């Protein structure tokens with residue numbers, strides 16, 4: 096066994112560069128022309144297709160697959176992008192196994208869906224590789240809209256508004272645009288800087304200006320935005336993370352999973368990125384799986400996900416769970432953290448088994464840990480926001496908030512799953528509603 | 537995006553995709569939904585004369601053949617012309633045309649072979665505001681036994697006569713729909729032309745039996761133990777239809793006779809091929825019956841993309857573009873030499889090309905012990921069989937030998953000049969002329 100792999104503590108360079116780049120390579124890869132034709136041929140061109148209903152952005156899936164089958168992937172891409180301007184990213188990150196492909200009639204009948212996600216990627220990659228942006232702006236309306244957050248929700252909203260002829264300013268607190276596409280999505284889903292390339296491609300529509308490093312609440316206020324712009328769209332995602340309440344949670348080596356993932360996504364040399372030997376991830380969602388799998392790919396020896404409820408309640412899909420298992424991640428369910436042990440830095444973390452209704456069983460166990468990632472949910476942060484519904488911004492219909500002239504969508508808004516594709520759908524729909532409201536005024 | 541607007545014998549439509557006269561166009565409900573889906577025009581299901589309506593069988597009326605994954609390739613039917621009352625159809629035609637003035641509305645007709653019958657029905661059609669009529673001389677079953685349909689379409693003199701009656705009795709453009717169940721399609725087309733037809737449309741369905749029930753010993757579709765031949769259509773008939781369209785288009789006397797291309801049109805590509813071979817527009821039946829009206833969206837996007845890529849701004853630039861290149865065998869260049877080339881990166885080593893060439897052709901493919909397949913240039917006659925049986929598109933291609941290169945099969949250099957059968961020394965006619 097390699098000494099680097101066995102080294103205790105949070106260290107870099109556990110794997111050699113070849114192993115790193117193999118691990119972080121494109122998860123699904125691109126279909127070749129032949130593969131795409133064979134995959135497209137399986138689609139039945141269903142009437143009122145269930146796959147379309149299952150897609151949060153309502154992409155006309157049978158039509159785009161038929162366009163691929165007839166040798167016009169560019170037309171297919173346009174069909175996709177008309178509904179979902181981030182069709183390229185969604186093709187990479189959508190949990191298709193719980194969306195379109197889950198209900199594909201061929202999945203239901205044969206347990207083998209049409210490969211909708213990969214066909215979507217084939218079409219959108221073809222068009223983007225040609226540098227074509229198939230949309231243009233309507234005549235200028237003179238209206239100006241402010242968008243907070245350059246994530247999928249904000250950018251989808253911006254693009255649709257720009258298409259309708261409005262001028263859009265997008266403010267984002269972080270140095271780069273893209274939101275979690277840039278800082279959150281697993282590296283092996285968005286390879287070769289795809290998130291940034293997609294943003295550049297999207298901006299080709301014109302009429303959108305992005306101002307990075309400007310935060311609502313720090314550099315500007317809601318009331319300023321409301322008075323300076325004709326409309327405001329809030330797409331700031333979930334900036335905060337839920338706290339771990341177990342004693343000792345403040346020990347060194349106990350980190351937020353999203354922060355670790357963001358560092359990883361921005362890291363240009365993965366062999367310089369440190370990771371623990373014994374990593375424990377607390378949580379049961381996509382973030383937990385991504386943190387665990389990427390720790391493993393960085394060379395962590397033992398990686399365990401611990402989730403407080405049963406497997407069936409995990410937010411990570413069965414497919415994601417299997418991916419984690421295939422990469423060597425162990426998943427323990429029905430266990431809650433009760434204490435973090437260690438002298439300054441974490442050495443062990445103690446869990447108690449729980450029933451499905453979270454009742455403690457009294458039985459505990461400890462896992463060796465030199466690094467612990469908290470992936471127990473993100474929260475909305477910010478003051479002066481419109482009324483909340485629970486812990487997110489309350490919206491009715493296409494993203495209307497309690498404040499006139501202010502819309503919201505994506506993770507920060509109540510309703511819908513926290514997915515890239517849902518954020519795109521909500522941003523787009525809010526833009527349509529803003530457009531109608533402004534043109535009526 | 538390219539402009540798909542089409543003017544066919546003065547009938548304008550937003551795109552060249554019309555629904556052919558058949559069940560999809562048999563009633564107002566269908567045609568309205570077709571127009572909503574984007575079809576450029578329809579030819580209404582064939583109307584007969586007033587009187588007791590036609591009756592159809594009450595058992596199965598379709599048979600089919602399928603390709604892999606049960607993809608429908610050919611459809612056969614024993615349906616007759618519309619079985620709904622004439623006045624109902626006329627009322628509906630009028631209502632739909634009024635609501636969709638920008639779409640083509642052509643009415644298909646089939647009445648007995650007497651002038652009175654045509655004189656009676658034409659004013660009724662004119663009154664609906666329809667854009668034109670199509671004469672159904674094609675239906676191969678049920679109606680021909682009654683002296684209509686292909687019974688007329690197989691006799692050029694009748695075609696000419698009826699076409700003339702129609703032209704004399706209406707101002708509407710007249711399209712003559714041809715049956716493929718004849719030996720030489722040019723004859724009925726010439727007759728229609730002579731009779732004054734504004735255009736011909738083809739093909740109607742082909743006489744066929746799709747399958748036999750091997751327990752009942754009867755053709756399918758089987759009705760109470762018996763079956764009858766029906767009309768074949770769908771992707772399987774496209775090659776036959778393309779040839780017939782091309783035959784008419786390249787006949788000099790008919791170079792100015794507009795053609796509406798029908799038969800197996802399923803994708804934008806099929807449509808573009810018909811148009812390149814001379815069709816001013818296309819009509820579709822089976823594809824709509826298989827996949828629903830929505831398929832027109834793919835036809836529209838595909839054809840516009842293709843035209844954009846070709847720098848064509850109007851469909852008229854595409855129409856007839858391939859006609860000058862439809863030639864006869866004796867004029868094909870015998871000095872055009874190609875060899876099969878296998879792309880080893882794409883090859884999946886299935887060996888189908890080898891089986892085909894080794895067993896049935898020219899033994900020009902070698903298979904190594906580790907299943908690498910290569911072409912022997914000294915045996916390859918460039919027949920293209922391997923290309924057609926290879927499961928991977930683009931894996932085997934035909935590469936032209938450059939002028940001066942030695943064709944290893946013949947040992948002769950490739951000549952620069954065109955040389956065809958008409959000048960070939962083996963041609964007895966050439967030898968005779970030289971004497």
Ligand SMILES: Cc1cc2nc3c(=O)[nH]c(=O)nc-3n(C[C@H](O)[C@H](O)[C@H](O)COP(=O)(O)OP(=O)(O)OC[C@H]3O[C@@H](n4cnc5c(N)ncnc54)[C@H](O)[C@@H]3O)c2cc1C
Nearest residue numbers: 244246247248268274275310311331332505506513514515
């Ligand atoms: C680790 C991880 C993995 C994920 N994997 C997947 C996946 O595989 N598939 C999938 O579909 N979904 C995945 N998701 C969920 C998905 O990323 C989100 O649902 C989606 O990004 C939400 O988009 P959004 O635009 O609402 O918010 P975000 O993408 O979060 O974008 C919000 C933007 O607002 C900015 N912002 C925040 N506050 C302010 C402020 N006060 N002022 C100015 N700007 C501000 C932020 O900098 C950010 O750029 C994952 C999420 C995480 C955390």
Ligand SMILES: Cc1cc2nc3c(=O)[nH]c(=O)nc-3n(C[C@H](O)[C@H](O)[C@H](O)COP(=O)(O)O)c2cc1C
Nearest residue numbers: 556557558582613672740769770799800820821822
């Ligand atoms: C069920 C059925 C009924 C048809 N009825 C008519 C008809 O009434 N009149 C007519 O001119 N053609 C009729 N046709 C022929 C079609 O209009 C068309 O010429 C033929 O089907 C070839 O086109 P396709 O391959 O696109 O189906 C019928 C075809 C089918 C399948």
Ligand code: SF4
Nearest residue numbers: 138139141146199200
């Ligand atoms: S459900 Fe499956 S087969 Fe049907 S249209 Fe959608 S992808 Fe195609």
Ligand code: SF4
Nearest residue numbers: 594595596597598825
């Ligand atoms: S397609 Fe409709 S009308 Fe025809 S047999 Fe089936 S159910 Fe009956």
Ligand code: SF4
Nearest residue numbers: 883884886887889926
């Ligand atoms: S048929 Fe095609 S794929 Fe199969 S061995 Fe020959 S070249 Fe290769």
